Amino acid sequence: DINLGLTHEQVEERDSHYLTNATEKNYSKSYLSIFCSNLFTFFNLLGLVVTVALIVVRAPISNFFYAIIYLANISIGIIQEVRAKHSIERLSLISSKTSKVLRNGEVVELNADDIVLDDIVLYEIGNQIMTDCVIVEGEIEVNESLLTGESVAIKKGVGDQLYAASFITSGHCKTQAIKVGKENYIQKLSAKAKRYRKPNSELMRSLSTLISIIGIIIVPLAVANVFKALQTTPILREAVLSTSGLIISMIPAGMFLLTSMALAVGVIRLARHNTLVQDLYSLEMLARVDVLCLDKTGTITDGRMKVNDCILLNNPANYTISEVMGSMLSALNDSNQTSVALYNHFGHSTALKPTAIVPFSSDKKLSAVTFSDVGTYAYGAPEFVLKEVPEKLQNLIRQYASMGLRVLILANSKSSITANGNIPAQMKPIALITIADSVRENAAATIKWFKDNDVAVKVISGDNPLTVSEIARRVGVANADKYISLEGMSERDVIAVADKYTVFGRVSPEQKAILIKSMKLAGHNVAMTGDGVNDILAMKEADCAVAMASGSDAACNLAHLVLTDNNFNSMPKVVQEGRRVINNIQKSSSLFLMKTLFAMMLAVLTLLVPDSNYPLETNSLMLVEVFVIGVPSFYFSLQANDKRVEGKFINYVISKSFPSAFLMFASVALIMLAQKVLSPYYPSFVDIDLYTTMMIYAVTITGTIMLYRICQPFNLYRSILYIICATAIFAFLIVSIFLGSDIIGTVAFTPLYKTWHHILIIVTILSLIIPISSGLDNAGSIFRKNPKNNKKSNED
Numbered sequence: 001d002i003n004l005g006l007t008h009e010q011v012e013e014r015d016s017h018y019l020t021n022a023t024e025k026n027y028s029k030s031y032l033s034i035f036c037s038n039l040f041t042f043f044n045l046l047g048l049v050v051t052v053a054l055i056v057v058r059a060p061i062s063n064f065f066y067a068i069i070y071l072a073n074i075s076i077g078i079i080q081e082v083r084a085k086h087s088i089e090r091l092s093l094i095s096s097k098t099s100k101v102l103r104n105g106e107v108v109e110l111n112a113d114d115i116v117l118d119d120i121v122l123y124e125i126g127n128q129i130m131t132d133c134v135i136v137e138g139e140i141e142v143n144e145s146l147l148t149g150e151s152v153a154i155k156k157g158v159g160d161q162l163y164a165a166s167f168i169t170s171g172h173c174k175t176q177a178i179k180v181g182k183e184n185y186i187q188k189l190s191a192k193a194k195r196y197r198k199p200n201s202e203l204m205r206s207l208s209t210l211i212s213i214i215g216i217i218i219v220p221l222a223v224a225n226v227f228k229a230l231q232t233t234p235i236l237r238e239a240v241l242s243t244s245g246l247i248i249s250m251i252p253a254g255m256f257l258l259t260s261m262a263l264a265v266g267v268i269r270l271a272r273h274n275t276l277v278q279d280l281y282s283l284e285m286l287a288r289v290d291v292l293c294l295d296k297t298g299t300i301t302d303g304r305m306k307v308n309d310c311i312l313l314n315n316p317a318n319y320t321i322s323e324v325m326g327s328m329l330s331a332l333n334d335s336n337q338t339s340v341a342l343y344n345h346f347g348h349s350t351a352l353k354p355t356a357i358v359p360f361s362s363d364k365k366l367s368a369v370t371f372s373d374v375g376t377y378a379y380g381a382p383e384f385v386l387k388e389v390p391e392k393l394q395n396l397i398r399q400y401a402s403m404g405l406r407v408l409i410l411a412n413s414k415s416s417i418t419a420n421g422n423i424p425a426q427m428k429p430i431a432l433i434t435i436a437d438s439v440r441e442n443a444a445a446t447i448k449w450f451k452d453n454d455v456a457v458k459v460i461s462g463d464n465p466l467t468v469s470e471i472a473r474r475v476g477v478a479n480a481d482k483y484i485s486l487e488g489m490s491e492r493d494v495i496a497v498a499d500k501y502t503v504f505g506r507v508s509p510e511q512k513a514i515l516i517k518s519m520k521l522a523g524h525n526v527a528m529t530g531d532g533v534n535d536i537l538a539m540k541e542a543d544c545a546v547a548m549a550s551g552s553d554a555a556c557n558l559a560h561l562v563l564t565d566n567n568f569n570s571m572p573k574v575v576q577e578g579r580r581v582i583n584n585i586q587k588s589s590s591l592f593l594m595k596t597l598f599a600m601m602l603a604v605l606t607l608l609v610p611d612s613n614y615p616l617e618t619n620s621l622m623l624v625e626v627f628v629i630g631v632p633s634f635y636f637s638l639q640a641n642d643k644r645v646e647g648k649f650i651n652y653v654i655s656k657s658f659p660s661a662f663l664m665f666a667s668v669a670l671i672m673l674a675q676k677v678l679s680p681y682y683p684s685f686v687d688i689d690l691y692t693t694m695m696i697y698a699v700t701i702t703g704t705i706m707l708y709r710i711c712q713p714f715n716l717y718r719s720i721l722y723i724i725c726a727t728a729i730f731a732f733l734i735v736s737i738f739l740g741s742d743i744i745g746t747v748a749f750t751p752l753y754k755t756w757h758h759i760l761i762i763v764t765i766l767s768l769i770i771p772i773s774s775g776l777d778n779a780g781s782i783f784r785k786n787p788k789n790n791k792k793s794n795e796d
Contacts, residue, residue, distance in 0.1 A: 002136045002174055005102030005120040014116040021115040021131050021180040034081045038074050042215055043251045050244045050618070057237040059244075062619045066248050069625065081264055097556075099123075099130050102174070117180050124172040125336055125360075129162045131177040132184045138173030141361050142166050143536075153361060155421065167536070170361040172333060201281040202288070203582065206650040207259060210252075214596060218250050221603045228606070229613045238613070245617040249599035254629065255592035259585050262637045266581040273573045274565035276549075282560040285544040287578035287645040289527040291519055292450055292571075293538070296461040296468050297337070299529050299548075299568045300447075300475055301437035305337050307345035308405055308434040313393070316412065316430050317374060319351060324377055324430075325410070327352035331369045334360055338408075341435055356417040363508060365462065368423045375414040378423045379433065381464070381506070382409040383487065386427055393429060397464075404470035406435040406463055437471060442569045444475045449572040451478055454644050458502055458519075460512050460538070465505025472503050486511050494518070512538035529568065531555050546571070576642045583641040586649060587710060588633035590656030594706065595621065595629060597661035598699070602668055612672065615692050621699065623732055627725045628703035632711075635721050660706035667698035697733060704729050 006014075014020065047070050054063055098109045102120040112130040115121060121133060123140070141153040144166040153169045156162065162175060164184045225246050229239035263284075267277045277283065294300055316324050326349025329342055338360075358368040358378075366380025378385050382397055386409065389397070397407050411427035418424070450457050457477050461468045465483040472480035483503035486494055494511050497504075498518035507515070516538045519526045528535070528542035531550065539545035539558050547559035548566045556562050563570055599616075606612045671694050704726055711718040 002102075002120055002176070004105045006116070006118060007104055010118070011103065011116055014118070019117040019180060020113065021177070022113040031082070034078060038078050038081070041256075042211065043256075044070065044074070046218070046247055046251060050247050053240050054244055054618070057240045059237075059241060063241065063244070063617055065619050065622055066625075069254070069630070081260070097128065097130075099127070115177055115180060117177055119177045121175050121177060122172070123162075123168050123175060125168050125170055125334065127168045129164050129166050129168070129175075131164055132179035133162050133175035133177045135160050135162065135173050136176050138171065139357075139359070140171035140173045141169045141359070143169045153363065170334075171359040201284050203259070203284045203585070203649050204281050206648070206653070207256060209650060210593070211256070214250065214252065217600060218247065221250070221600065221607075222247050224607055225603060225614050232611060232613050241617050242614045245620060246599060246603050246614045248618045249616060249621060250596050250603070252589075252592040252596045254633065255589045258588050258592070258633055258637060262581050262585050262588075265637075266577050270561075270574060270577055273570050273577075274563065274567070275570060275574050276562040276564055278560055278562070282544060283578040284582050284645070285525070285560065285578075286527060286546075286575055287582040288525040289455060289544060289575065290644060291456045291458060291524040291526045293458050293460050293516060293519075293526060293528045293542070294568075295528075295530045295535050296459055296463060296471060297437065297531075299531070300440060300443050300459065300471060302440045304438040305341035305406075305435050306438070307341055308436045310345070311396075311432040311434075313429045313431055316377075319374070321410070321431055322346045323349045323351040325349075325379070327354070327371065328367065328369045328377055328379065331357050332359055332367050334367065336360065338406075338435065342433070358417055358421055358423065365506075366423070368417060370416040375412060376417055376424055376427075377410065377412050377430075378427060379408050379410045382407060383506075385409050385411050385423070386429060387425055390429075393432075396432065398466060400432070400434050401464045401466035402470055404437070404467055404474060406437065406467055408433040408435065439471065439475060440568055446569045446572060447476045450575075451476070453572075453575070453642065455575070456502075458504070458515075460504045460507050460515060462507055463505055465503055468505050469503045477502060498522070509535070509537050513541045516541040529571070546574075579643060579645060580639075580641045581637075582645045583643055584637045584639060586645075586652050587656070588636045589649075589653045590660075590710060591629045591633050591707070593653055593657035594660040594664070594703070595624065597657055598664040601661065601665040605665070605669060605672075609672070615668075615672075615688075615695055620692065620696055623696070623700045623729055624703045627729045628700070628707050631725055632707060632721060635717075639717050656710060660703070660710075663706065664699045664702045667702050668695045671695050671698055693736075700729060700733065 047066070051064070051067060097112055099112050099115060100107050100122040101110050101115060102108075102122065107122065115131055119131075120136070121130070123129065129142070135156060135158050137158060139155070139157045141155050142162060143153050144163065161178075222243055225243045226239055229242045230236070263281070266283045270277055270283075310321060312321065325342060325346035329339060329346065330348045330350060331354035332339070352369075352371040352374065354369050355372050356370040358364070358366070360367040360380070364380070365384040366378050368376055368378035370376045382389050382393070397409075400407050409429055410431045410433060411429050413424035413427045415424035415426075447457055459468055459472045459477060459480075465485045469480050469483040479502040482501045483505060484497055484501045485506040486497075486504055486508070487506035489497075489511065491514055494514045495518045498515050499522050504511075504515060512535065516526050516528055520541070520543065525543050527544040527546060528538050529546045529548075530536070530539055531548040535555055536558050539547070539555060544561070545559045546561045546563065547555040548568075549556060549562050549564045550566045561574065563574075602616075603614055606614045671691070675691050707725065708722060711722045714722070
């Protein structure tokens, strides 16, 4: 019985046969996948091979120090991902969706998983269809774009079938579930639609590229080094120590861990600001945004509306305006905010008997009802209700719109609604109804933050552009006076005006998507906020889509981020966190890649030079690993940084790391040259331990110089960080110079201060390196140039 729904006994019977709508949902990674993804990586497996090899040749315990860093990195990665998993799952519960179901004659709100076969499910505008079902009462328009790619709403009535993952765009209906759970025809497609779509992430692509390139280079270099070492010295132990040092030096394991850890911490921090991040890489997309597109209703305004005034133009025959509007509202039974505002002002009435209705849709921008004795009444946007708007009436509408009010017109015709659902051609204006939107508290402060932080704000709305412009002006949107109506514009026309205006009115859902696409083609990184079904096409096109949790199911399912407290004023905190994470990842990653590039260059050099092997062991760069890379990169990832992210990640990282790596390589190459030239005159140069120790000193001091450059511009935070790291480095070096020590990785049998020519060589090399570092750093800036900015400069 469609008026009673299933009984308790019928529900229990279906439950016992597993005829429920429950499907397996994985909103985050499982514990097993978290452990596996952190343990079984290409670089971790290489590290394991190195460890086994070192154990076999009984290497000193100091050669295994790198394993501590590996274990710490793996542990931190697992812990942070588990914490992120818990945060995401908690917030996923907050934003979970429910459906209204008729059972035992009562409407109850159930989780979508609890729907059973044959349930009578009630849907209204904005809802997502949760099961394959058939309409048993009512009439609706449905958007099936997630299934078919066709965005035009389809009208459906009693007996028509609805498919899971489509959305109600107008009307309301009762349906009977004919398939549930995995039996839904498009269950897999629906799951993909509801799950997050991985963004087109520059960071993700760059990291994948680096892993591939390093992985391709490291294996042949290691194999060649083994053969070279065995030819130079037949001792297997020496060959293993040399090759192990090469492999460990080339692996930037910390860079990839730091990236995932920093993103995971960002997700957790945003959870405290009531923001659900549906994938780690969403933060990068938000950090790069330079254009933010807002839908007026639900973002700048809070969605609450109130009738401001009703101006009679002509008296409705035989009935009051309240009876006409009340009868229309009763017949239409819409639940959108406009209808709620009209109901609060006019109430419901049964004075007139409806014979046909046209429910509101975003395309038609009107609602209409034909009554048995007075013809058709319609209300909506004036230019959609009236074929031609008289000039005097147009001036009046423009006057109210310039005050920031939405203007609806009520019109009448003696004719009926046509068979294809259109209103009569000739409509007589009866009244103007003005509606005021409630502007969100602190909306002006939020808009100002974006303006001050190089993010252009554009407002896209289906309302009158003059009304939207006034509201935008009130909250401080720059160039809010540049507004345009897109009504009737072709795709080519929309593309032509996309970059010229700030406020766009009378925009259809398809036109919203065209605007976003056009801005992206112009070189912008675009974020789109929305909460309605009419926003989903634009949100799918945007680089980063942000939805309000109270919005439609469609918007929340497609969004990259969901504001669970429905507070647009949280956006600055979200953008700040994204910028902090990505800027700090870029700065820290350059330190890790510096060591990798240095090891590659040194490995190639030793392969080319006769009678030389890779000179560094796994523990030789311990000071660099800890005080030049490890500690600074960790604290870089925590510092505040709200500068907009620009340029390519891989370009920035190479521009910062290559000069540093080259200087480290140059210092070691000069020491190798000095050893070859001076060993006949100074027998101490034959001592491999002193020779290697000199390299470690040179590399460590060069790394400290480059850390100084990476810390620029200095503030109190970076100044303290640099002073601590540099002090620790030079303390270790001074101790080893005067006392001889194995704390930096290689035993110096004779303290260097007794062999003055070694110190003189190091000082000479560094005196050459320091001035060169500035020039190389400037040369590296070529990689960081933004092509878009270059083009702009040339045009200027």
